[in-house]
Amino acid sequence: MNLLDYKNCQLCPRDCKVDRAQGQLGVCGETASLRISHIGAHFGEEPSFSGTLGSGTIFFSGCSSRCFFCQNYQISVQHQGEVFTPEQLLDEVKALIRKKVHNLNFVTPDHFWPHIKDLCRGLREEGISVPTVFNSSGYQKAELIGEYAEFMDMFMPDFKFAQGKLALECMKDKDYPEIAVEAIRRMVKAKGPLEPWDPTGEKPAERGVLIRHLVLPGHVENSLEVLKTIYREFGAGIPLSVMSQYRPVPGCAGHPEFERTLQPKE
Numbered sequence: 001m002n003l004l005d006y007k008n009c010q011l012c013p014r015d016c017k018v019d020r021a022q023g024q025l026g027v028c029g030e031t032a033s034l035r036i037s038h039i040g041a042h043f044g045e046e047p048s049f050s051g052t053l054g055s056g057t058i059f060f061s062g063c064s065s066r067c068f069f070c071q072n073y074q075i076s077v078q079h080q081g082e083v084f085t086p087e088q089l090l091d092e093v094k095a096l097i098r099k100k101v102h103n104l105n106f107v108t109p110d111h112f113w114p115h116i117k118d119l120c121r122g123l124r125e126e127g128i129s130v131p132t133v134f135n136s137s138g139y140q141k142a143e144l145i146g147e148y149a150e151f152m153d154m155f156m157p158d159f160k161f162a163q164g165k166l167a168l169e170c171m172k173d174k175d176y177p178e179i180a181v182e183a184i185r186r187m188v189k190a191k192g193p194l195e196p197w198d199p200t201g202e203k204p205a206e207r208g209v210l211i212r213h214l215v216l217p218g219h220v221e222n223s224l225e226v227l228k229t230i231y232r233e234f235g236a237g238i239p240l241s242v243m244s245q246y247r248p249v250p251g252c253a254g255h256p257e258f259e260r261t262l263q264p265k266e
Helices: 086-098 110-125 142-151 164-171 176-191 220-237
Strands: 034-042 055-060 082-084 104-107 132-136 154-157 211-214 240-243
Touching: 034 086, 055 086, 082 086, 086 104, 086 110, 110 142, 142 176, 154 176, 154 211, 164 176, 176 220, 211 220, 220 240
Parallel strands: 055 104, 104 132, 132 154, 211 240
Antiparallel strands: 034 055, 034 082
8 A cells, every 4th residue: 555645635625735644634634544433244324235234334534524513423523443554454354244244335435545445456356356335425526436436336425415505514615516416427427326226125236326315404405406406417217315314413513503303394
């Protein structure tokens, strides 16, 4: 694994250009040391990924989106996790695969992409084949999607905001809607809609794209615009996961609309 990949870091749309290889922190809050919060079989993903045996999830610490309401704030903002060497990661992932999980699910992976690419190459060299999932915020650099697609079979991006003003408030980048649409557009072009598409999970997916969206309290109009945008861009055939599990987290203090759960009508 070449640490020079983290020098002048431009792995996400923030384009920090800091030297993470020398210990500097990007907006993601991480250096080039690979920090992971959890590795294991996960049954809380959409059934198409969790199936009956679980999705082999790897939760990476830090995140370049920095949404103040992040539902995984302990990992993304507080950087819960331990540092792994590439060799340790490979060993842990092979142990996970031996448990017969349906896939490898890389959660918030873009700011550690050089490590993930190295891992995938290592698995290929050993003749180990398992479906892979790029599980992300949708806040990805479009020009990197082709490289991701060389190693990932499936994409599960969020589409958080269709309103630039809301994106600016929540993550300090009003350009999120355009960035996410272009990234997802390239994901769909590379892999197509998720298949097989079986919401029961009896036939776990092996290839394609599923888009997630979390409904936010007080911002139903944003969600409606998200759905309209997805339909306009991708038609009726793209699988969606519209999520209602929003809960206030410590970062929501000072943002009154976000300090409550969803109402049933929302």
